Amino acid sequence: MVRLILDSSSGGYPVLIGTNLNRNLRDVVTRLDPTGAAIVTDSNVRPWALKVGKAIKRAGLKTGIHAIPAGERSKSMTQLQSVLAFLERQRIDRGGIVIAVGGGTVGDLAGLAASMWQRGVRLVSVPTTLLAMVDSSIGGKTGVNGRRSKNAIGTFWQPSAVISDIAAIESLPEPAYRDAFAEVVKYAVAMDRSLFDLLQRNSPRLLERDSSMLERVVFRCVAAKALIVAKDERDRGPRAILNYGxxxxxxxxxxxxxxxxxxxxxxxxxxxxxxxxxxxxxxxxRVAESQDGLLTALGLPDKPPHADPKRVLAAVALDKKARRGKVAWVMPRRIGHAEIGHAVPGALVRRVITRSLA
Ligand SMILES: NC(=O)c1ccc[n+]([C@@H]2O[C@H](COP(=O)([O-])OP(=O)(O)OC[C@H]3O[C@@H](n4cnc5c(N)ncnc54)[C@H](O)[C@@H]3O)[C@@H](O)[C@H]2O)c1
Ligand SMILES: [Zn+2]
Structure with missing residues (x-):
């Protein structure tokens, strides 16, 4: 097991990464000394949430479990209301905690609810997908989707602890597992050359979900994200590097x-x-070739997706990170280092995107 302490404006908090961490979870929760605990999960992850619930009960706390329907559609105002109503039923007061057990969907929704309930109660994050472990559980962004716009309604709310139990990844469906490697490669190319080398050397072990290798990789990604978030918690500047790709x-x-x-x-x-x-x-x-080779080795092949280049280009122009019509591209300079702020000519974007979709 590895343990990091991450800095945030609301104080440091531990991130634990390892296998079968329920006892550690119990200890972490005991230290938070909450007046009550409420577990939010989704319909697929309920068995894992039950285990978490047992660990919490051993810490002498009463807790209930609320399962939202699995899937992105649950990042809605309707489900937000259902979670808030659950916290009210559970009589969570200002000393209570919300425990989010699930992937990024549960984490974003439960985090938003925690930041609002009683004007903010503590959040313990128990990510169960690789994506949530390397990305969404770190950094304090919460949110639900608007009718048309993703993550339009949200807050910054840092967790009080994150417990990443690699054992949860075992049951993750293959597509969700592979997909998360895009974010992993993102950290490697944009920020961390030695992570890149580690991934290159160990892609077969990773495809087999080797837990000690996963532990190392999750650790490196969390450390990379934490470094950037510490510089720019509210996403006003350097955090844009995480937008690579x-x-x-x-x-x-x-x-x-x-x-x-x-x-x-x-x-x-x-x-x-x-x-x-x-x-x-x-x-x-060579940089582009080694990046592309690693993506392929990790199960993200370069078969061009079916999409109309015109539509993709129109959507690039509408990018929400664009400021005054300038799209904020993140450009790799070498493996382990990317930069923001390079002005990219529109004609070049058109050419590359059109070719990449051919
Ligand atoms: N807050 C942030 O900084 C941030 C960053 C990246 C992504 N996100 C958000 O995260 C969401 C995506 O997260 P995700 O990929 O974890 O999706 P998800 O939470 O929807 O999980 C994907 C699927 O896997 C299931 N699942 C979860 N854990 C499982 C397990 N251990 N075993 C079996 N099945 C399991 C879920 O029920 C779901 O069906 C998006 O909404 C995205 O916007 C947020
Ligand atoms: Zn992403």
């Missing part, structure tokens, strides 16, 4: 009405960004 990625998701999954879309987006970077002489061809 997401400019063309989000555009592809929007242009295909989310038929292309987030991980696949981000992998596509990183391939596009690297090609643009090569064309602008910002990085060598």
């Amino acid at each position: 997401h400019t063309a990625g989000h555009a592809l998701e929007a242009a295909t009405a989310f038929r292309v999954t987030h991980g696949r879309a981000v992998a596509f987006g990183m391939r596009v960004a690297a090609r643009i970077s090569v064309s602008m002489d910002l990085c060598s061809k």
Whole structure:
């Protein structure tokens, strides 16, 4: 098991990464000394939440479990209300805690509810997907979707503890598992050369879900994200580096009405960004080739997704990270280092995206 302490404006909090951590979870919760605990999960993760519930009961706390329907559609105002009503039924007061057991969907929704209930109660995050472990459980962004816009309604609310139990990953469906590697490669290419080397050397072990290797990889990703979040908790500047691959990625998701999954879309987006970077002489061809090779080795092949280039390009122009019409591309310079703030000519974007979809 590894333990990190992450800094945030609301104080440091522990992140535990390891296998079969229910006893550690109990200890962490005991230390928080809450007046009550309420577990939020989804319909697929309920068995895991039951185990968490047992551990909490051993800490001498009464707790209830509320399961939302699995899936992104639950990031809604309706489900937010259902979670808030649950916290009220559970009589969670200002000393209580919300425990989110699930992937990013549960984490974002329960985090938002925790930040609102009683003007904010503590949140313990128990991520059960690889994506949630490496990405959504860290950094304090919570949210639900608007009618048309993703994550439109949300808050910044840092957790009081994160317990990433690698054992949960065993039952994760293969597509969700593979998809998360897009974010893992993102950290490696944009920020961490030695993570990149580790991934290159161990892709077969990772595809087999080797838990000690996963523990190392999750640790490195959490450390990378924490470093950036500590500099820019509210996402006003340097945190934009974490958007690597997401400019063309989000555009592809929007242009295909989310038929292309987030991980696949981000992998596509990183391939596009690297090609643009090569064309602008910002990085060598070798950089793009090794990135693309690693994506393929981790189960994110480069088969072009079915999408209309015109729609993708229109969506790039609408990118929500754009300021005054300038799209904020993140450009790799070498493995382990990407930069923001390079002006990318529109004609080049059109050429690369059109070719990448051919
Ligand atoms: N807050 C942030 O900073 C941040 C960052 C990245 C993504 N996100 C959000 O995270 C969400 C995606 O997260 P996700 O990929 O974890 O999706 P998810 O939470 O919807 O989980 C994917 C599927 O796997 C199931 N599942 C979860 N854990 C499982 C397990 N251990 N075994 C079997 N099945 C399991 C879920 O029920 C669901 O059907 C998106 O809504 C995205 O916007 C947030
Ligand atoms: Zn992402």
